Amino acid sequence: MTADLLLSLSKYHPVVIEGMGSYDPRDPAAVASRVAERLRSHWGQKPAYKQKLIITQGDPLEDRGISAITPRVAAEFGIPRGLVCLDPDIADYHSPNADRDNVILEVRYSQLAAALNENKPDTMKKLTETVDYYIDEKNRKRKHLGMPHLKHYFRDFALLQEVTKAACCQICNGITIAHTASDINEFSVTSFYAVGLELGLVNPGQIVPYE
Secondary structure, three states: OHHHHHHHHHOEEEEEEEOOOOOOOOOHHHHHHHHHHHHHHHHHHOOOOOEEEEEEOOOOOOOOOHHHHHHHHHHHHOOOEEEEEOOOOOOOOHHHHOOOOOEEEEEEHHHHHHHHHHHOOOHHHHHHHHHHHHHHHHHHHHHHOOOOOOOOHHHHHHHHHHHHHHHHHHHHOOOEEEEOOOOOOOOOHHHHHHHHHHOOOOOHHHEEOOO
């Protein structure tokens, strides 16, 4: 079953849109329009020859933020969506709460993690260690600033974000990653995009900045 899912995924060019959750105060329609504009420009210079698939990561539908922006971008291009969720033993609430509108393909975090390790057996070890290092560094800075440590779930969602991109890039031989803001908060899950870059799991040319 896993092999069939990954084979199906390999036929697409994955598009991952990263950004703030429901706390984003901006009009999602305006943000989606800007993201779509930036994607058009990117693909004009670096065409994606496979059918595109916008990959979402289990966000519940909200009025604002990434879960409101992503479907608007999908509609703008007429692109279907894929879904990656954490396994129930990691977060049992994640899959049941996910928005599945226009989703044509769904895989689990563990399936993508296994695919990464199948290609290079130490990939998940390096990725996990680097995420943990980033969390420790961010927590040290937060302590210095008189702020509490990051919530425990940051680790799970940072790993979900980076495993999704790395595995999709590997399986599909390419990826497009778009950000929904130019100023990325250093304590946000999105900020962990630096992990994938540091490890060479994605490259800077695959990232479409908001500005």
